[in-house]
Amino acid sequence: MPEPAIIAHNLTKRFGDFTAVDHVTFEVPRGEVFGWLGPNGAGKTTTIRMLLGLLRPTEGYARVVGYDAAKQAHEMHFHVGYMSQRFTLYQDLTVRENIRFYGHAYGLRGEALRRREEAIVRMAGLHGRGDPLTANLSGGWKQRLALGCAIVHKPQVVLLDEPTAGVDPISRREFWELIYAMAAEGVTVLVTTHYMDEAELCERVGFISRGRLVALGSPEELKRTQMRGDVLEVAMEEPERGLRYLKSLQATGRLPLDEVALYGVLLHVVVPEAERWQERLRRALEEAGFRVQHVAWIEPTLEDVFISAVKAAG
Amino acid sequence: MDERVTLYARNLVKVFHTRRGEVRAVDGLSLEVHRGETVGLIGPDGAGKTTTVRLILGLLRRTAGESGVLGYDSMRDPFAIRAATGYIAQRFALPPDLTVQENMRFFANVYGVPRHEQRDRIDRLLAFAGLLDFRSRLAGHLSGGMKKKLALACSLVHNPRVLILDEPTLGVDPVSRREFWNLLNDLRAVEGVSILVCTPYMDEAERCQRVALIAEGRLIACDSPAAIRRQVAGELLECRPSDVRRAKALVAELPGVLEVQTYGPSLHIFVDRADERRAAIVAALEAAGIRCRGMRRIIPQMEEAFISLLRRRQEREHA
Structure with missing residues (x-):
């Protein structure tokens, strides 16, 4: 069996007294779409910088496509693609100039470069649109061009750091089609995101909180194993006032509510046992004068799991 | 004013x-x-x-x-x-x-x-x-x-x-x-x-x-x-077919299917009546050799509405 595409072993980074990444261990097999999730400042980007060989770990090691990231960064570089949070495109170059620039940086020349240029223009949906200045592209196109530039050298592993931040829903979906098309060709993808619906699309995810890996597995596994209670979904009129009311019940201990949060217009309430508390929750709300449409026991979303795992880690 | x-x-x-x-x-x-x-x-x-x-x-x-x-x-x-x-x-x-x-x-x-x-x-x-x-x-x-x-x-x-x-x-x-x-x-x-x-x-x-x-x-x-x-027409089914692209093309032609959206490995299928159409969709996919995991009905959210409204507008403009 070939070595996994990405190996992090006890990976640790300390900046002075601050431990940004704390003994993190995980593997990503070849061809997998792996989600790397966590709150802001949890250590996601620091991990990626170590995987890229840009930062030397204080302890532990990272191996990517068979190379030691810290010691063989140069050799590894030809097999790894990276797209950062801020698209690293030259705004005053045209689309094709950007692709050629990155192609040259990876040592592509002549016919090989021309073929990749065509493939990427096509992938980004920019064929038949002339060769506009990058500055004039809208967000979704810039994002697909940035991905194209990150994979101009056909890397085996691609690291995407919040590639869809601030991009509209249609562009986000198109982008995920590209991710899955790459994975189908055997490319390994590690992606960070704050969109929990995107996290659900990953084959496996790792949650990092304050530098520590707090959960690792497929979305289905994590929903089964990581929740400390059951999730009740409440549809009611005035959900925001309902939220405040339930928080007050939580604070006084009148109902054993682990978590109360608003998802769009629905409330998610985490209770120890759904069967026991479902009716009592409804009654408590109705007695306080709220109009409740339903209280349903639902499968947790990955966002519920995320909150639960981060809380449990303290 | x-x-x-x-x-x-x-x-x-x-x-x-x-x-x-x-x-x-x-x-x-x-x-x-x-x-x-x-x-x-x-x-x-x-x-x-x-x-x-x-x-x-x-x-x-x-x-x-x-x-x-x-x-x-x-x-x-x-x-x-x-x-x-x-x-x-x-x-x-x-x-x-x-x-x-x-x-x-x-x-x-x-x-x-x-x-x-x-x-x-x-x-x-x-x-x-x-x-x-x-x-x-x-x-x-x-x-x-x-x-x-x-x-x-x-x-x-x-x-x-x-x-x-x-x-x-x-x-x-x-x-x-x-x-x-x-x-x-x-x-x-x-x-x-x-x-x-x-x-x-x-x-x-x-x-x-x-x-x-x-x-x-x-x-x-x-x-x-x-x-x-509420402007989104129909009811919504979600599933994860083994081949999303082929499944999308196939499902779009089935009776009762209003619109099909893909999202990574999953398919969102708008149908006139979810409970009636579910079995026929699964059967059609299986007949074509496409396995289909986790077919379930979901409530359309703002995101589906957003995409649906934009798509209908595009279709009107190109009609």
């Missing part, structure tokens, strides 16, 4: 002249925000959201139409508008080398808050934003979520009645985004502030009283989130 209206645009037009010719970034857009209401501005990238906001604030000259805030016209009284409005620009960053307290003081001075009022007001806003304990921390050392809350506190330092926020929670984790929106809701519900907010997050759009969906500079829907969700 209706006295509840705190912010409006009427047939607003903005044409940019570029080397390639004219671009109509905003094309006859009309919109109102009432007192104590949050209106979400959503739309694809390049739809004209930020241009609309800048026109309303008087930062850009309109080509035609009208707009204004609190009775002031965007072009004649831009300074009065700035004095009465809190504004967080897209990708706005606070000076990182000032502390939380210094940032607040800086904005209080910019907005001309009298010295003797500054202390009380800053304390109140820091308490509101949950930042009292971080008063002497450098803004650059705050977490992403706290930076956004500080930006909100700074934008409120002159007690504005209207808030205009352009993607205020971009790149922030879901828990912090939710906290930020709890603050916005308090401002709206308790203080009666009117809020116009551009957001790429559909769960945030759900928390607005009304949502304005714009595309190519035009308003294509403006209603409560529930009413917009």
